[in-house]
Amino acid sequence: MGNADYVNDTENSTHRVAIPPPQPFLKSLNNALKETLFPDDPLRQFKNQPPARKLVLFLQYIFPILEWGPRYTFNFFKSDLISGITIASLAIPQGISYAKLANLPPILGLYSSFVPPLVYAIMGSSRDLAVGTVAVASLLTASMLGREVNASENPALYLHLAFTATFFAGVFQAALGIVRLGFIVDFLSHATIVGFMAGAATVVCLQQLKGMLGLDHFTHETDVISVLRSVFSQTHQWRWESAVLGCCFLFYLLLARFFSKRKPKLFWISAMAPLTSVILGSLLVYLTHAEKHGVQVVGHLKKGLNPPSIMDLAFGSSHLSTAIKTGIVTGVIALAEGIAVGRSFAMFKNYHIDGNKEMIAFGMMNIVGSCTSCYLTTGPFSRSAVNFNAGCKTAVSNIVMAFAVMLTLLFLTPLFHYTPIVVLASIIIAAMLGLIDYEAAIHLWQVDKFDFFVCISAYVGVVFGSVEIGLVIAVALSLLRVLLFVARPRTLVLGNIPDTKIYRNVDQYPNTKNVPGVLILEIDAPIYFANSSYLRERLSRWIDEEEDKLRSSGESNLQYIILDLSAVGNIDTSGISMLQELKQNMDRRGLKLALANPGAEVMKKLNKAKFVETLGQEWIFLTVGEAVGACNFMLHTCKPKPTTDETEKWSNNV
């Protein structure tokens, strides 16, 4: 399509760019708040319902069990029973291991697998999530509280602070859900979580060297250098019995996982492996009296259900601020894992999970937990995956697990007396190795270098610094990237795709053609204060460079600049000033500015700021094609004006 067509087209095909009708301020504020805080419109189902129905819906909203409970069938129960028992067999050894990792009494791991799953079963909306403690939050509790209070010197205070931290984690989680700020969790990007989890897993594995080598003394730091120095400074203390036993069990566990991975039907081999390890290990120690030959054992576990701990919450303690800080950090980490797990399985089975509602459920679970001798729980990935593979249908599997743990607490705790610590260590290591997702890291490198950089920073920060340092670095880098995107938007030159009226980026489509005398630029971000100075300079540089190029090649002068605003989602007053200055600058140089396809928001503000008047409504076009058509029409009908060289006049002024 040649230039002649454009000229013919111009008259009849030009459409006005609409200026949206003004909205009352309160209405638009209300809309903006609603979109920000209630993007999922949770009140939609309440509309046009009688009050009684509203109450039922409200109760079902808070307690999803009321919604699915009445429809529960015996067939579902059979599935849930199997999966519940499977996850209980995983929960018991893992619970004890993670409680040791948090420097808490091992029995707390069992307590934490009893009450919180019951709360979640009533309030949670995921059908696949299995509730329990997690390694990373346990490690974080140990490292953050351990800096203030020594767990072995002052176990009671340490325990009370752990309950208090759990309480505040719950309060914080519930509060985030209630004020609908759940999107804070979104700021932990996938890349951050991959790096962070791998780092935390590395750190947790390193910590297990204590148990594996049967060491008595160990550093309180978590970074790799301190740990290795601590391990290798006491080589004479290494217990070979412990190490050999540990390696055997680790081999067994990894083998079991290897088989399960190859045949998903054999998931139960991997799920049962920790419990069989514990049983085998305990039997072995009991029969050989290995506890007297350097193999440390769990020791006495108290029989009986969770004692209340509401009176242990240390609100008056001088370490309260540490407890609050620990609670918030572990709470957010736990939330991020739990929500991500819930969401992934919901996607598999195609049901919907409301993030904010889940947060309230997690929060309540931890608040109730902190009053019943539990520490921080969430929905761990490994346990939920086993639950899913075992065919769970509803949250009843959590109730089954809770009952299994209850029976263990009531009758079976003495059996764990001889459980060797080294078996627990190998259970943890086996679980942690699965968290180091190097494939995901390779994928990040291939797809997005910056994401990979964030991921590696989080890993290095966690492994060589501390868990918090890694997290802060990764979140800061992620935010920096968002800010950089806005501060340094790209400006693209567009060219005409031959035989069409379509204009696209000349770098992406090398076969595009320039339109003589017209420079078409696209801005691919909102125009905000953070980038308006940059855009002012960058757009001038594009124009300068284009003029230089045309001058050196002896082609016709530049006469029109078309700014494609399709990708400019919004503009603020600094951005409008930038456009006004650009317009003035171009007027002085004898160039004409045209805008193409400004969006509703942009058009509204340009109109209010009178920029539409200044520019002339006739210079705002619906598409780049129409803008080019109009420019060409002018170029061919009006006689071309020479570019008044005011620029040069000014720069020679001095």
Added chain:
Amino acid sequence: MGNADYVNDTENSTHRVAIPPPQPFLKSLNNALKETLFPDDPLRQFKNQPPARKLVLFLQYIFPILEWGPRYTFNFFKSDLISGITIASLAIPQGISYAKLANLPPILGLYSSFVPPLVYAIMGSSRDLAVGTVAVASLLTASMLGREVNASENPALYLHLAFTATFFAGVFQAALGIVRLGFIVDFLSHATIVGFMAGAATVVCLQQLKGMLGLDHFTHETDVISVLRSVFSQTHQWRWESAVLGCCFLFYLLLARFFSKRKPKLFWISAMAPLTSVILGSLLVYLTHAEKHGVQVVGHLKKGLNPPSIMDLAFGSSHLSTAIKTGIVTGVIALAEGIAVGRSFAMFKNYHIDGNKEMIAFGMMNIVGSCTSCYLTTGPFSRSAVNFNAGCKTAVSNIVMAFAVMLTLLFLTPLFHYTPIVVLASIIIAAMLGLIDYEAAIHLWQVDKFDFFVCISAYVGVVFGSVEIGLVIAVALSLLRVLLFVARPRTLVLGNIPDTKIYRNVDQYPNTKNVPGVLILEIDAPIYFANSSYLRERLSRWIDEEEDKLRSSGESNLQYIILDLSAVGNIDTSGISMLQELKQNMDRRGLKLALANPGAEVMKKLNKAKFVETLGQEWIFLTVGEAVGACNFMLHTCKPKPTTDETEKWSNNV
């Protein structure tokens, strides 16, 4: 154009969306860094030049005076002489006033108008900027240093800390310029500055009540409540002589400004008014001996040029951290004002200012200043405007001003002995009232409510809290807005503009028509970790709502979803996962997903992540029009598939 046309078009008009060729990693990293840190390509002029020329260019780059100096003419000098003398007449009384505001010896105000302008004249690239001290930075110095050291009890330490703060302000400013992080200043948006300046002006005016009422004791706080309490708790101390004198001079100054504003030719009336006020006031006091009747005077000013102060820099002081903090905060504020002023006048006269280079000039000016008994200087708006109106041509006007101040320092300081403080107070108030730009605030309200909110927050923060609180609130709100934009992108439904192949937002263009069976959505922000969860939910909700609507109206089923990615500037791995999940989810519901116009960066990443394969290259279109065409072609040639109601199957599962 009916559907039939689309079908006919589909075959021959579809264009492939290009996947940009892969770039070597180091090359793309290099490009990205260059665009981020060197958007103005400062090395462009050095390319292809012989070494000797390069050296000359380099020296001219560092010292712009070498560039314009040789072309300087006598005609320029005549203009610069007049403007230089004009700004000197403003600089002398303002300098004394602002130094008093900073709780520093008044003579420092004169020192600061001597050395820094000379440095700037050599290194600065603005032709219109007049260098001097500013009220806001003076007040900030007083409030931040005053919290640590009492200026009246320990004047020497206070003075040394002020020099040290100036030194660090200079170092910080120069460092920002050298590492090319000048864009940090851009994060102070126009709205922030309007609110902040108005707040600071209000606070400064309130501080002048001390001088106006002739009070001896005054609060060290700057917030309105403390100040008013301090003023009204000592009503018996008010001196009516002082107040009457002050009001008269204030009236005179405001009247002069009023006339100058109405006739820009009379700018000199306003410019000279402060000096005539000082002369009149001093004469009045000298003749009536008013200093013995409650009118405070400046008192003795030392004769002679700036003494060196390099040995006074208090690097070893225990208050060093306060000095550094003060330096950084005042340095950034001063930089923001100076750069903005330089840029606005450069725009008027159409020459270019390199922000990073200016920062180095400001930094050097303050480093040299701190070694020669000057405190923080920048390019104040009022003085530069007078300079501009007086017809200055180059930075020589700053040199003229410096010489005029030098002569004053050498010979005229005794004349200021009887200058009444109250006259200085009215000079400050008159200058500050001009900074309260309520018209700009009204404009913000009309154009952009959020900007207005930021502006008012800054104002309220400064007036009721402190200068730093106001600043922190405003910057945090501005950043929050950028983050919110990314965290909550808008998703727009597009419709067909009748008789075209153009698709636009149905809210902005009410005459658009839906395409039966096809839902077209546009995302107007990059898809990042911060918004991918939100987009996942929001897109599902659009689809749900559309299906509900079609079902209730009995229309044909929804079959195609077209995502217009024109405005999606970038995507990260979280965003790609979101698209993959969306695709899976839609497959399960029997819907087809098509993408329209993904950009180069997005296409590259989708390809690397194998999403292009998963989706099928044939489902990625260059324009929405082509995508709709293809969908319509399928709808009419293939027999419509019933939507497999897997959704319902799943949700009835329990």
